[in-house]
Structure formats: C-alpha cells, structure tokens
Amino acid sequence: MSEPEPLGITAEGVSFGYPGRPVLRGVDLRIEPAQLVAMIGLNGCGKSTLLRLFAGLLRPEGGRVLVGGRDVAELSRREAARRVALLHQAAPQVPGMTVRQLVRQGRYAARGPLGMLREGDDAVSRRALRDVGVEDWADRPVDALSGGERQRVRLAMALAQDTRVLLLDEPTTYLDLRHQLDVLQTVVRLREERGLTVVMVLHDLAHAARFAERLIALRDGRVVADGPPQTVVTPELLAGALDVAGRVGRDPEGGWPVCYPDHPLPIEK
Secondary structure (H helix, E strand, O other): OOOOOOOOEEEEEEEEEEOOEEEEEEEEEEEEOOEEEEEEEOOOHHHHHHHHHOOOOOOOOOOEEEOOOHHHHHOHHHHHHHHHEEEEOOOEEEEEEEEHHHHHHHHHHHHHHOOOOOOOOOOOHHHHHHOOOOOOOOOEEEOOOOOHHHHHHHHHHHOOOOOOOEEEEEOOOOOOOOOOHHHHHHHHHHHHHHEEEEEOOOOOHHHHHHHHOOEEEEEEEEEEEEHHHHHHOOHHHHHHHOOOOEEEEEOOOOOEEEEEEEEEOOOOO
16 A cells, blocks of 8 residues: 655744743745755754644744645644654653553544544554564563663654654654664654655754755754755854864765864854
8 A cells, every 4th residue: 555645844934932032033944745854953943842833732923834735733733643743852751551552642643532442453553563663562561671662662653643744853862872873774764665754853963964865954043054964064064053163074985974073162152
C-alpha cells in the first residue's frame, strides 16, 4: 500500500513572545513536503517555540502557520495531532508502563478516549514498533530501558500518530554518541521509507550538517541562514548564529561540512 502524500509547512510572518520577552519576530519559511530539515541556533533563539507553533500547541501572535495548506491554529488539538507529531525534548516518567502501552498512546488522535480503552494493538501501532526496531521489547517496562532505547520507543509513539509531519525537539539530548547516531540514522531511514516531512532541532552542528538536506539557523527570533548545509555552513555562520570562531572543512568521504570550532566570541553588551 502506498503512503499518503507528504505535507509541507509554511510560516507567514510568524511572531510570538512571552510577557516582556519577544521570541519570534516575523518568521517566513516554506518547508517542502518530504524535506529533512535541521534547525540550529543559540538557546532562546526560538527553535523549540517554532516547532510548537508548527504543531499547533501555540498560537502565533502575528502571522500564521499552514500545514498542508490548513491554518493549524484553526484546527482542534486532535485534528492537528492527525497532521503533525511532535517529539518533545523531555518526557515525564511512566512508571509501570510497557513499551507497547506507551506506543499505543500515540493512537489517541485517531482512536479517541473510548478507542484507547480497547485492548490490543492496531496495525499502525504494530508497524511503528516494527519500523523503529523495538517490537521485541513490546512487553518490557519503559523505565527498565536505557536512555537510547527509551528515545527509540518515544519515536515509535510519535510514528503511531500516523502523521505526515514529524517534529523532533533535540532528539539526541542526553544520549551518548552511539545512541545519537542510532536515533538520527533511524530518523533518516523512516523519512525515506514513509515519505515524511521532518523538522528537527539540533544543538550539534556536525550532526545537522551531516544528516539534514536543509539547514535553518535562527538568531534572536529571525532566520539568519537557510539552505543546503554545503552552502550554509561557513565560518560566518559559526560566528553570526552560534557566537563561535572556527573553521569549516569537508568530510573526505561523504562531502558534508565539518566544523572546527576554535573559541567562543565575546558577548556583545
């Protein structure tokens, strides 16, 4: 069976802030269907806020966000969850819950509260377990898993929403290097197999440059760079978006940019 058509995301003049602290200042973006995009920038530049706006969890103060041509702010929470899955940076503890039970939580938008009371997995949950490679752990307690294993299970839960857009907020945080690579390679594979539109916030510019086909850099709530990593990742980007002086080379085998940060730049007052 073929996959449904992927959905694009459009931000039109999006602004958002908290009392006394503007976060986003007129962001204009068009993310094409089935693109794999990484967003980078300093803490507080608006990356995670933009993901929440894409998911319909926040409403813009100005402008609008369209997912598949629909204004996400006009959708109900369940309608938005049928279009966009957001994997948050942190997740609450789930004592006593098994992998199978946690992944089934991703079916809430499709099955509703009464459907969630039914026992057994549907085909979408089973596929999510299988595609992420956690099917053999289905009856293990989530709190008995390692950090990397738990992140793969959470990814399966997001896939169980069966959306065309997958948003990942720092999916490699707190993971060792092996599990960082495991998660990112799994995301790349799933995007190719399912035709997903993927937007992920990453702190590691090396990972962003290697795994994403498009890189968006934010600074003070504005887009300051946008394009393929091969053209966007430069010493000027390190300085202008990340306050770091450094050099940029190329991986001799893969050709992606490789950064050599030298020292932090003075903070302007």
